[in-house]
Amino acid sequence: MKTRFLITGAAGFIGYHLTKAILEKGDIVFGIDNINDYYDIQLKLARLKNLGINNVALDWHHKAFSDNYPDFKFIRMNLEDKDFLFKLCLEEKFDCIINLAAQAGVRYSIENPSAYVQSNLVGFSNILEAARLIKVRHLVYASSSSVYGLNKKIPFSTSDTVDFQKKQMS
Numbered sequence: 001m002k003t004r005f006l007i008t009g010a011a012g013f014i015g016y017h018l019t020k021a022i023l024e025k026g027d028i029v030f031g032i033d034n035i036n037d038y039y040d041i042q043l044k045l046a047r048l049k050n051l052g053i054n055n056v057a058l059d060w061h062h063k064a065f066s067d068n069y070p071d072f073k074f075i076r077m078n079l080e081d082k083d084f085l086f087k088l089c090l091e092e093k094f095d096c097i098i099n100l101a102a103q104a105g106v107r108y109s110i111e112n113p114s115a116y117v118q119s120n121l122v123g124f125s126n127i128l129e130a131a132r133l134i135k136v137r138h139l140v141y142a143s144s145s146s147v148y149g150l151n152k153k154i155p156f157s158t159s160d161t162v163d164f165q166k167k168q169m170s
Contacts, residue, residue, distance in 0.1 A: 005030070006089070010031025016047035026071075027071065032101065051072055059076065061077055078118075095137050096138040097138070103116050
């Protein structure tokens, strides 16, 4: 029996490669991405095209069916849209949810914290509630691509020590 996956952030680098690997293994994938312009939209659309999804993917809330993989569907949406997310999860009855969607960019988070609250907190909370609603067997969450621990130095650097997320007790 094929496993039914929901992969959020499916047009991103990791999401695309994971989607392709799962499809090639023979399972079913439903991809979600809001295709925001923080990174080049053309890169995201090229990845979707490689998965058999054409530019109809730009239409919000439109289920797109892959020309290359019969077990792949994609929809452009925001995870903050709780009602639509719940409806999708109830219709599709996923076995596993892999949440890779998030607003990226540490410096951008300082300039636009609201985008982070909506996507990374509200969106993730909605994923948790959707998983509970459909009693999903497995939920995988990938953290931010940028983790900076207790570093107080700004701007952050990729060479910063990130060994500790909270203060150690002596």
